[in-house]
Amino acid sequence: AWSKRPKYLFKIATLAPEGSVWVKHFENFTREIAEKSNGEIGFKIYMGGVMGDDRAMYRKMRIGQLQGGGFTMTGISEVVPDFRVMGIPFLMKTYDEVDRVSKSLFPIFQKEFADNGLVLLAMTEVGFIYTMSTEPMTTLAELRRRKCWAPDNDLVSRAYLEDLGVTPVPLAIPDVLPSLQTGLINTVFNGFYGSIIMQWFTSTKYIIDVPFGYAYGGLVFSKEAYDKLPPDYVVLMREQAEKHFAGLLVDTRKSNDEAFSVLLAKGAQMVKPDNGSLDMLHQQRAVTVERLNGNVFSKEIYDAAIRALEQGGDGKTVQSR
Amino acid sequence: MIVAGWRKTTKVLHFVEDTLLSLLLVVMIVLACLQILLRDFFATGLAWADPLLRYMVLWAGLLGAAVATRMDKHIAIDLVSHLVPERILGWLRVVAHLFSMAVCLVLAYAAVVFVGDEAAYGGGQTILGFASWQLNLIFPMAFGLMGLRFLVAAVAGVFRILQGGSLQAINHD
Amino acid sequence: MQILKILTIGLALLGSPLFVVISALALLSFYGVGVDLSVVIIEMSRLAETPMLLSLPLFIFAGTLLSESRAPKRMLAMSQALLGWLPGGLAVISLVVCAVFTAFTGASGVTIFALGGILYPALLKDHYSERFSLGLLTTSGSLGLLFPPSLPLILYGVIAETRIDQLFLAGILPGLLMLVLLGAYSIKKGVAAKEKRAPVSGQALKALRDAAWELPLPVIVLGGIYGGIFVAGEAAAVTALYVLVVEVFIYRDIEFRRLPKIMVTSMALFGGILVVLAASMASTNFLVDQEVPTRLFELIREHISSKYTFLLLLNLFLLLVGAMLDIFSALVLVVPIIVPIAQGYGVDLTHLGIIFLTNLQIGYCTPPVGLNLFLAGYRFEKPLVQLYAATLPFLLLLLAALAIITYFPWLSLWLTRFAG
Numbered sequence: 001a002w003s004k005r006p007k008y009l010f011k012i013a014t015l016a017p018e019g020s021v022w023v024k025h026f027e028n029f030t031r032e033i034a035e036k037s038n039g040e041i042g043f044k045i046y047m048g049g050v051m052g053d054d055r056a057m058y059r060k061m062r063i064g065q066l067q068g069g070g071f072t073m074t075g076i077s078e079v080v081p082d083f084r085v086m087g088i089p090f091l092m093k094t095y096d097e098v099d100r101v102s103k104s105l106f107p108i109f110q111k112e113f114a115d116n117g118l119v120l121l122a123m124t125e126v127g128f129i130y131t132m133s134t135e136p137m138t139t140l141a142e143l144r145r146r147k148c149w150a151p152d153n154d155l156v157s158r159a160y161l162e163d164l165g166v167t168p169v170p171l172a173i174p175d176v177l178p179s180l181q182t183g184l185i186n187t188v189f190n191g192f193y194g195s196i197i198m199q200w201f202t203s204t205k206y207i208i209d210v211p212f213g214y215a216y217g218g219l220v221f222s223k224e225a226y227d228k229l230p231p232d233y234v235v236l237m238r239e240q241a242e243k244h245f246a247g248l249l250v251d252t253r254k255s256n257d258e259a260f261s262v263l264l265a266k267g268a269q270m271v272k273p274d275n276g277s278l279d280m281l282h283q284q285r286a287v288t289v290e291r292l293n294g295n296v297f298s299k300e301i302y303d304a305a306i307r308a309l310e311q312g313g314d315g316k317t318v319q320s321r
Numbered sequence: 322m323i324v325a326g327w328r329k330t331t332k333v334l335h336f337v338e339d340t341l342l343s344l345l346l347v348v349m350i351v352l353a354c355l356q357i358l359l360r361d362f363f364a365t366g367l368a369w370a371d372p373l374l375r376y377m378v379l380w381a382g383l384l385g386a387a388v389a390t391r392m393d394k395h396i397a398i399d400l401v402s403h404l405v406p407e408r409i410l411g412w413l414r415v416v417a418h419l420f421s422m423a424v425c426l427v428l429a430y431a432a433v434v435f436v437g438d439e440a441a442y443g444g445g446q447t448i449l450g451f452a453s454w455q456l457n458l459i460f461p462m463a464f465g466l467m468g469l470r471f472l473v474a475a476v477a478g479v480f481r482i483l484q485g486g487s488l489q490a491i492n493h494d
Numbered sequence: 495m496q497i498l499k500i501l502t503i504g505l506a507l508l509g510s511p512l513f514v515v516i517s518a519l520a521l522l523s524f525y526g527v528g529v530d531l532s533v534v535i536i537e538m539s540r541l542a543e544t545p546m547l548l549s550l551p552l553f554i555f556a557g558t559l560l561s562e563s564r565a566p567k568r569m570l571a572m573s574q575a576l577l578g579w580l581p582g583g584l585a586v587i588s589l590v591v592c593a594v595f596t597a598f599t600g601a602s603g604v605t606i607f608a609l610g611g612i613l614y615p616a617l618l619k620d621h622y623s624e625r626f627s628l629g630l631l632t633t634s635g636s637l638g639l640l641f642p643p644s645l646p647l648i649l650y651g652v653i654a655e656t657r658i659d660q661l662f663l664a665g666i667l668p669g670l671l672m673l674v675l676l677g678a679y680s681i682k683k684g685v686a687a688k689e690k691r692a693p694v695s696g697q698a699l700k701a702l703r704d705a706a707w708e709l710p711l712p713v714i715v716l717g718g719i720y721g722g723i724f725v726a727g728e729a730a731a732v733t734a735l736y737v738l739v740v741e742v743f744i745y746r747d748i749e750f751r752r753l754p755k756i757m758v759t760s761m762a763l764f765g766g767i768l769v770v771l772a773a774s775m776a777s778t779n780f781l782v783d784q785e786v787p788t789r790l791f792e793l794i795r796e797h798i799s800s801k802y803t804f805l806l807l808l809n810l811f812l813l814l815v816g817a818m819l820d821i822f823s824a825l826v827l828v829v830p831i832i833v834p835i836a837q838g839y840g841v842d843l844t845h846l847g848i849i850f851l852t853n854l855q856i857g858y859c860t861p862p863v864g865l866n867l868f869l870a871g872y873r874f875e876k877p878l879v880q881l882y883a884a885t886l887p888f889l890l891l892l893l894a895a896l897a898i899i900t901y902f903p904w905l906s907l908w909l910t911r912f913a914g
């Protein structure tokens with residue numbers, strides 16, 4: 001749209017597909033920045049994983065082929081391990097809790113990204129993820145008998161499932177759908193919207209009525225490129241990021257709500273887990289966290305997350321986790 | 322003497338390559354079959370097996386490519402060689418080998434940079450205790466080896482032209 | 495920079511390895527836009543995130559073992575015993591056996607060399623004309639590329655990031671269509687040749703028993719994948735293990751001490767393919783970086799609005815490519831550019847893969863430089879011009895099949911529905 005070459009060009013890649021809610025908001029964000037900077041800041045967006053997965057994107061940012069990326073939590077946590085703390089299973093149950101924790105951890109995350117030569121500009125979310133299966137199940141014993149997927153670089157979920165006595169089948173996301181369809185796995189985790197756009201819902205009719213965890217990501221720039229921006233443009237980027245990515249959160253949540261209705265309309269069934277099993281899931285989580293704390297993520301970040309959770313937003317302490 | 326030493330070195334190198342390749346192939350077959358067995362009959366599995374298998378494929382392929390260089394078995398588009406007289410063709414082949422050497426050495430250099438970066442910033446990816454830079458070491462090794470092989474092929478080509486096809490010793494490496 | 499690139503292409507024509515040429519172009523291009531050269535290795539390292547790749551070395555190994563064994567002879571004897579009574583029986587047998595053999599060994603010329611030598615004299619003895627026999631065997635050298643677990647099918651899946659289990663299913667009906675067309679033509683010729691027909695006899699049972707261990711191979715590949723027992727990569731491992739045990743320990747066709755050499759040869763073959771694939775990852779990434787596919791699509795879109803016109807031009811283009819390049823080079827160089835454009839026209843990527851492979855298969859037999867023509871010329875000691883003429887009727891039938899495959903997508907996609 002701008003005839004002259006932008007003075008500050010950011011090449012940004014993401015796994016999110018064209019037309020998805022994430023890409024739409026990101027495009028609005030870049031459009032407004034280009035306008036407000038009179039075309040001095042420009043963006044090139046590479047969608048749908050054409051630049052590779054999170055690991056390849058990070059490597060390309062390191063050598064300056066890319067200046068930024070929309071990363072998933074599991075991918076970028078290879079670089080900033082503490083970033084995975086909000087992905088601990090059954091940590092949060094409401095958007096209130098999510099907002100409280102992410103608001104309080106965001107500055108810590110930002111500092112840790114900066115220590116690795118990265119700028120974390122905004123957080124994004126997939127939303128709450130649910131256990132989805134081809135057969136109804138209500139107990140832990142049933143879960144143990146299922147062939148259960150785990151994202152191949154999600155250390156926390158994998159460790160947790162192993163502690164539960166479930167042997168997860170680690171697969172990359174593109175392999176999940178074919179594996180579901182051929183019966184190699186029969187139990188997966190995803191948000192409602194994600195389940196629809198990735199077509200997983202066509203195989204998984206039964207959804208456990210308690211969110212298994214929370215999936216999120218971040219818009220990350222390389223510090224080297226970002227630091228070239230003059231101060232007023234830094235302010236512009238931050239303000240626009242706050243505006244557009246707050247809007248993205250609202251829209252993602254709306255998409256998940258709509259997707260939930262769509263799933264129900266298409267015959268999905270919510271299954272109530274058995275209470276005893278639910279207690280065991282929570283107890284086992286404590287064991288896993290104990291094992292991983294100070295190892296896969298730092299004790300400090302875990303404590304900070306717990307503190308944020310326990311200061312209930314409206315004064316009351318949240319009882320169960 | 323030099324020729325004998327050279328022969329011995331290449332013989333050892335070939336043996337190492339061949340052994341490593343055969344081992345990689347056998348382990349790939351066994352490990353993949355074991356995964357099926359564990360999953361379908363014991364509802365369990367080795368978490369490290371699949372990512373390790375993917376790197377073994379990479380190692381087998383790049384090592385295989387080094388062997389293909391030694392066997393002169395690379396895929397090539399050869400459209401003009403039958404149009405050129407024999408004598409000139411010999412020299413043109415030498416030029417092509419030197420070009421291939423140069424490209425492989427640049428690739429090896431790029432691979433050294435990449436492995437160095439991985440060692441410095443690689444992050445948390447490990448498989449069975451191997452860090453990312455170690456898993457990717459095959460890139461500089463394979464491209465370096467291929468570069469050397471193209472150099473040897475070029476030198477052998479020059480000798481062949483000058484001496485009318487003798488010097489069998491370094492012909493084949 | 496441009497001069498260096500032109501020089502590189504000149505060196506390619508002089509027979510430099512294809513991976514070297516593509517890598518050189520990628521290195522020069524990235525250097526030209528100031529991106530660090532290690533980007534080339536970063537792209538290549540992405541191959542370690544490709545789970546489907548595992549099936550390539552393992553199927554190559556299984557295919558090499560099969561072609562080194564007496565499996566071709568056994569398959570032939572069995573088919574003869576089962577189909578010998580048909581008019582045109584031997585010709586139909588040749589087609590079927592070549593197709594199955596090519597599916598397992600890839601169209602690397604093994605089919606023409608291993609089977610052609612047995613089939614050619616047999617066809618002549620059964621009073622088929624020399625012209626017909628040559629044409630049949632030249633064409634059969636690449637027949638079966640569409641049947642699982644053919645390597646080019648897997649390679650397309652890897653490059654286009656399309657599900658291999660679906661491609662395996664998608665190839666079956668189009669492959670059968672080609673078999674049926676060529677088979678019908680052969681039967682017509684067979685009636686004219688008045689060959690003597692072998693009745694089904696006690697021999698049939700013996701031949702069947704002889705090949706008993708190789709018969710389950712297609713079932714292992716397909717049944718395993720669609721029965722949910724393993725994924726495509728693992729199917730290759732099971733196939734490799736099975737073939738190894740059967741050929742080395744049960745049939746004892748291959749002595750144990752020959753194994754290391756066969757392993758090294760097959761890995762060298764795989765290595766040759768892998769480096770070309772790796773190099774093309776890098777060159778493709780340069781095109782993506784410069785947003786070439788998007789711009790190319792917009793440009794083409796301005797001139798071609800209909801999907802069907804696009805497919806027609808695509809076919810012409812691919813026939814040309816197929817006549818000039820071998821199948822692996824053609825796939826690796828052309829698929830990454832065509833895939834985003836075809837997606838823009840709403841072409842199903844699985845269907846696109848079948849169109850690609852059908853074209854490239856035909857390219858094997860098209861003058862002036864189809865690989866099968868050279869191989870057959872060498873094997874049967876016939877001048878190329880004679881082979882051009884002999885192949886022509888078969889080529890026309892294959893082109894008819896191509897038209898049907900292109901414009902009736904359901905032929906490719908119908909079976910894939912059953913895999914969800």
Ligand code: NA
Pocket residue numbers: 653774775778830
């Ligand atoms: Na590619």
Ligand code: NA
Pocket residue numbers: 816817818819820821857858859863864865
């Ligand atoms: Na060809």
